[in-house]
Amino acid sequence: MTERVTKLCTTCGRFRSYHADDRFCIGCGYETLADRCECGRNFDYALDEAGSHDLHCPGCGRDWRGRSPNL
Numbered sequence: 001m002t003e004r005v006t007k008l009c010t011t012c013g014r015f016r017s018y019h020a021d022d023r024f025c026i027g028c029g030y031e032t033l034a035d036r037c038e039c040g041r042n043f044d045y046a047l048d049e050a051g052s053h054d055l056h057c058p059g060c061g062r063d064w065r066g067r068s069p070n071l
């Protein structure tokens with residue numbers, strides 16, 4: 001049984017559902033996946049909001065979508 005975790009690639013800014021032990025971004029291939037924000041909030045909220053333009057961490061207000069709009 002594989003746990004599904006929403007992770008963010010801090011290189012390209014993509015949210016995706018990954019396996020808990022996945023380490024490489026599905027989009028850019030860098031090993032820069034984070035499974036939670038710096039404030040400790042996980043990314044469960046992110047997939048539901050993936051289609052929106054503005055996505056902020058509900059815990060600390062960090063803007064995740066500002067960096068790479070084309071990716």
Ligand SMILES: [Zn+2]
Pocket residue numbers: 009010011012013014025026027028029030
């Ligand atoms: Zn990436």
Ligand SMILES: [Zn+2]
Pocket residue numbers: 037038039040041057058059060061062
């Ligand atoms: Zn946060």
